[in-house]
Amino acid sequence: MATSTESLEEFYRHKFNILSQNLTKHTGQFNVFRIEDRIATNTTAANYIRRDFFKIMLFRGNTVFHYGDRSIAINGTTLLFFHPKVPYTYEALEPDTKGCFCVFKEEFFQDSFRINLSELPLFSVGTYPVFKLNDENYGEISAIFEKILATIEKDYIYKYELIKSYVGELIFLALQLHPAVDLYRHVDAGSRMTAAFTELLERQFPIESTTQRFELRSPKVAAERLSVHVNYLNRAIKKTTGRTTTDHIFERLATEAKALLKYTNWSIAEISYALGFEDQAHFNNFFKKQTNGSPSSFRKV
Numbered sequence: 001m002a003t004s005t006e007s008l009e010e011f012y013r014h015k016f017n018i019l020s021q022n023l024t025k026h027t028g029q030f031n032v033f034r035i036e037d038r039i040a041t042n043t044t045a046a047n048y049i050r051r052d053f054f055k056i057m058l059f060r061g062n063t064v065f066h067y068g069d070r071s072i073a074i075n076g077t078t079l080l081f082f083h084p085k086v087p088y089t090y091e092a093l094e095p096d097t098k099g100c101f102c103v104f105k106e107e108f109f110q111d112s113f114r115i116n117l118s119e120l121p122l123f124s125v126g127t128y129p130v131f132k133l134n135d136e137n138y139g140e141i142s143a144i145f146e147k148i149l150a151t152i153e154k155d156y157i158y159k160y161e162l163i164k165s166y167v168g169e170l171i172f173l174a175l176q177l178h179p180a181v182d183l184y185r186h187v188d189a190g191s192r193m194t195a196a197f198t199e200l201l202e203r204q205f206p207i208e209s210t211t212q213r214f215e216l217r218s219p220k221v222a223a224e225r226l227s228v229h230v231n232y233l234n235r236a237i238k239k240t241t242g243r244t245t246t247d248h249i250f251e252r253l254a255t256e257a258k259a260l261l262k263y264t265n266w267s268i269a270e271i272s273y274a275l276g277f278e279d280q281a282h283f284n285n286f287f288k289k290q291t292n293g294s295p296s297s298f299r300k301v
Contacts, residue, residue, distance in 0.1 A: 029108035061097035
């Protein structure tokens with residue numbers, strides 16, 4: 001099955017049988033759940049799809065999350081962040097799995113932060129979204145989730161404003177656990193250009209249809225989209241990352257190819273077309289150079 005995008009309204013309908021007409025403005029933008037309630041009657045894995053909402057999850061148990069092209073084994077107590085741009089799924093949950101998760105749209109936090117959620121390191125594309133917690137961290141974060149769960153049940157006119165502050169506390173506590181300031185401080189024009197290129201590249205993914213076609217195949221095309229000369233773009237990226245623009249494009253193409261081979265039933269010819277290759281032979285050669293294996297052998301693993 002191809003990757004698709006699940007809306008927050010669809011999430012409520014499919015997972016909790018809540019119809020969109022029964023959602024208030026705030027509950028349509030934010031909600032919180034206990035994992036044990038979620039899996040009481042369903043321990044099956046989720047579909048590998050992109051969502052149009054953010055998710056923060058406090059997870060206690062063992063499973064494997066498939067996030068982008070990565071498979072992340074989760075053991076014990078973990079805090080996870082999920083971004084709308086990255087498709088994900090997880091293995092079937094064990095009955096004794098515990099924890100909480102909240103889901104929300106970016107509009108819920110409109111005017112609450114000085115920057116957009118997508119600009120925060122925790123929700124930036126490419127960020128490792130998993131935080132292993134010790135007992136002290138778990139106690140602190142679990143207490144915040146309990147406050148959110150208690151507050152959302154109250155008949156209190158400002159309860160969603162209070163919830164926003166609790167979720168903000170979750171986000172900034174996680175930033176303390178794993179500071180990423182240095183990764184996102186653009187100290188010069190070259191690093192700013194590299195960040196703009198990375199954002200442009202990531203906006204091309206995920207590929208969600210066999211009729212969709214990746215067109216950012218060369219540094220020249222990327223430079224045109226960014227309204228800069230290709231030589232300037234190449235110098236900036238090489239200076240900032242130590243790698244060429246083409247290296248970055250090919251690496252991201254290989255990442256998407258792996259995801260499509262693993263999580264869709266598209267033919268290899270369809271995948272090669274969607275990724276912008278002239279024919280399947282060119283795709284096969286590209287994939288072998290990037291991974292030391294053929295697309296068909298990777299799909300069998």
